[in-house]
Amino acid sequence: MGKSVWRCTLATQMKNGILPVTSHQHASARVAARFHPRWLRIYVSQKLCNDPVYPAAFALLRESNEPILDVGCGLGLLAFYLRERGFHSQVTVLDCDARKIRRATHVAAFNYDGVDFLHRDVRDDFSFTGNILLFDVLHYLAPADQRILLKRLADYVAPGSFLVIRDCLADRTTRFWLTYIAEIFAQSISWNLTAPLHFPSRETICYAFEHKRFLQRSEPLWGQTPFNNHLFIFQRHGGAIAPAQG
Numbered sequence: 001m002g003k004s005v006w007r008c009t010l011a012t013q014m015k016n017g018i019l020p021v022t023s024h025q026h027a028s029a030r031v032a033a034r035f036h037p038r039w040l041r042i043y044v045s046q047k048l049c050n051d052p053v054y055p056a057a058f059a060l061l062r063e064s065n066e067p068i069l070d071v072g073c074g075l076g077l078l079a080f081y082l083r084e085r086g087f088h089s090q091v092t093v094l095d096c097d098a099r100k101i102r103r104a105t106h107v108a109a110f111n112y113d114g115v116d117f118l119h120r121d122v123r124d125d126f127s128f129t130g131n132i133l134l135f136d137v138l139h140y141l142a143p144a145d146q147r148i149l150l151k152r153l154a155d156y157v158a159p160g161s162f163l164v165i166r167d168c169l170a171d172r173t174t175r176f177w178l179t180y181i182a183e184i185f186a187q188s189i190s191w192n193l194t195a196p197l198h199f200p201s202r203e204t205i206c207y208a209f210e211h212k213r214f215l216q217r218s219e220p221l222w223g224q225t226p227f228n229n230h231l232f233i234f235q236r237h238g239g240a241i242a243p244a245q246g
Helices: 010-015 021-032 038-050 051-061 077-084 098-111 142-155 174-188 204-205
Strands: 067-073 091-095 115-119 131-136 160-166 214-220 227-235
Touching: 010 051, 021 038, 021 051, 038 077, 038 160, 051 077, 051 131, 051 160, 051 227, 077 091, 077 098, 077 115, 091 098, 098 115, 131 142, 142 160, 142 204, 160 174, 204 214, 204 227
Parallel strands: 067 091, 067 131, 091 115, 131 160
Antiparallel strands: 160 227, 214 227
16 A cells, blocks of 8 residues: 555645646635735735645645545635635535634635535534545644544545644644744734644644554645644545555
8 A cells, every 4th residue: 555655745746846836826816816805815815825734735635526624614715725726526614713704605605616614613523524624723622622523533534535634733842832922822813712722742633543544644834934833644544545646
């Protein structure tokens, strides 16, 4: 079941031009143009252009026909970005922030089909089968809730599909403290919901994904940011394994 599947990291793909920069930039600009007022459009443009998680997610999912569940979707940027890159499968997105869900729903209503928004706490139970994305969510949950959520989501992954997690690891590095400060600032200006922060360890994230059920890979996903973001990729056995890109 080919170790070569995991040899080509996403960073290498971008460096080697497998993920065209122009396609990424054009998709980011088209999404940003849907948002108003101007300050929000600028924020969305900067977020999409500078955060490497968007092209990374596209690289993993572009060959998949399975639906996507985006847990903790915020403004729905990932769903909109994937649509602009030609991803046509159903996308379900959920978040507990009613303000962001309202903005995202308004943008989708006039521009994007097949994207369903749910105002829901990520700890609530629901049913789903397909690919699952969990970006920058775990650290808002208590450790016990993190473990419960990951074990539940692991059961929702379709054979051959992915559960992809991006979060900051609690390793007390300089990058960790910069991430922590940025989160506190985002809460102080009410951009993010106020909640205690519990950044996970590598062991916490991997706990729910037994090797007999999932292929596992992780790598830093810093891009040009100062933050301590890491990408964890879990692909469930039982389906066609995604080929190495290139």
